[in-house]
Amino acid sequence: MGRSKTLKWARKNIPNPFEDFTKDDIDPDEEGNPIMQYPRNKIRTTKYTPLTFLPKNILFQFHNFANVYFLVLIILGAFQIFGVTNPGLSAVPLVVIVIITAIKDAIEDSRRTVLDLEVNNTKTHILEGVENENVGDIVRIHNNDEIPADIILLSTSDTDGACYVETKNLDGETNLKVRQSLKCTNTIRTSKDIARTKFWIESEGPHSNLYTYQGNMKWRNLADGEIRNEPITINNVLLRGCTLRNTKWAMGVVMFTGGDTKIMLNSGITPTKKSRISRELNFSVVINFVLLFILCFVSGIANGVYYDKKGRSRFSYEFGTIAGSAATNGFVSFWVAVILYQSLVPISLYISVEIIKTAQAAFIYGDVLLYNAKLDYPCTPKSWNISDDLGQVEYIFSDKTGTLTQNVMEFKKCTINGVSYGRAYTEANPLFPPGSEIKTQLTLKRKVS
Structure with a gap:
């Protein structure tokens, strides 16, 4: 105003x-x-500010256990002793995941910023804006x-x-x-x-x-x-x-x-939500990581045990002066196995999930069947990372106030002393035409009188 x-x-x-x-x-x-x-x-419902976006968003992303795991692999690849030929190339998948997720979160938060500006700049009487x-x-x-x-x-x-x-x-x-x-x-x-x-x-x-x-x-x-x-x-x-x-x-x-x-x-503070699939995916990653740890531990122990035996692994995989003992050789072999067996935790799955969630949000926004013509407003997903929870709904609790229809109450049928009056004609039951309903209601009036 x-x-x-x-x-x-x-x-x-x-x-x-x-x-x-x-x-x-x-x-x-x-x-x-x-x-x-x-x-x-003035109110603010956004998660980030221009100064805190990068550190906070990266911190939230590394709450994901798989991202931490892939970061450890990249750090291990930087050491030549573990035999990674191109450590920079191995960092590309994780960088792609972080960038896609950051762009998605930035778009979500920018929409919150726009809504905050609309509320804070609403005109009122006496004052120039609500925020003042x-x-x-x-x-x-x-x-x-x-x-x-x-x-x-x-x-x-x-x-x-x-x-x-x-x-x-x-x-x-x-x-x-x-x-x-x-x-x-x-x-x-x-x-x-x-x-x-x-x-x-x-x-x-x-x-x-x-x-x-x-x-x-x-x-x-x-x-x-x-x-x-x-x-x-x-x-x-x-x-x-x-x-x-x-x-x-x-x-x-x-x-x-x-x-x-x-x-x-x-x-309160705008939370960072996780879908049910994301939580189950993290649990599966933990299980895979336990299996990976067992395999790598067995590989390291085996390589350390056979270190002093001729014709064994020592002559096939020589690490120079660093692996000068059985214990050192087993330790190095453990981390080499971690890099070799990293496919047990598929990083491509996380890239696919992020792309799918972004595409789902676009499809929901552009769905004509979800468009509200009266308000001229499309269905707008506010949290893209939990849109897949729509397929996990099992129960809906609804507080009904008033009637579920047009609040039109029409007399259809009643029973007096065991005698049924009226045929309860409805649109869902077209066996009886509307004219017969009028006759039964007139009969009811004569009976009651």
Whole structure:
């Protein structure tokens, strides 16, 4: 929405809210001053920043056991004693895996950055952008607008001070919830009303519980000069991420911003997810590695045992002065066997899996059957590395609110004293035409009467 110069002017001319209160009426800091330091309303849901992308992404990739194994093989190949003819060429497969995965992760995270910019640059009344919103600012929200911060509801377009919000971004529920403005501020309608208003809000600290809030609003009664109080509960709060519905406008004061909002406290750090196939693949790699270790260990022991015997391995595989003893020869043979048997852990499988996951995401995005024509929005996979989990779903738990159809209730059939009335004609059962249904319903009326 556009900027409202009137509301901005009114906000600047609000009298000091502390001038009518003593220091005993508020919660000061250690020096006796009101606490006025709050986080910015800017949010960030990305995993990486331009500076941390390379180190963090490479670190996450080497949480994969196979990548560590292939890196060890590349390091071993750098030593000439192990007989690798071209160690640089052996590093190409791992480099390809790391680059493909990094590109895929960069594309995913860039989309999160775009969404964050859209949210942070959303225009609101009074303020230039949502990310500049400060605690204590008074904002006006219009119908179908998303709530920009955790806001205490002061007044609404409804004379009773009620408004409706959609909370599906918080708890997944699509049914609208009623929120009520404070009684003491329900008469606020214009910027002039704001300029004449003085109040102080005592609030609990930010926490992640979406269903509880405790606060208190204080104001001085002009009639007798006494300070009055009104409690504030979760029913008087509009949480960030909700959407205002069926209400022309609502006005409130910003309570929590940025990382202090409940939706951000519940979101936490964006995790790095792994699909079921990836976890099972890592387990299979561990089993193959155990078998590989056994084979290499046996090879090293055998080569060490036969070191001093003539006509054996010592004369076929001579390592010079480094393998001057049976123990040294067995140790070197162990690592040579690791390089020779490395095909037990197929690196080509990981390259294929990364390419397939990237292609799957492209197919999902371009699937015409998954396209939403009403919203003009395609099916957009947000985590490419877990798209294969769609084929692993066994159970679906759904919380049904309302009816599953068009919420049209029609009388079809009933039983009175064991006698069945009506034929329950439906589109799925076209054995009885609609005309016969009308006759049975008329018969029912005569029978009941």
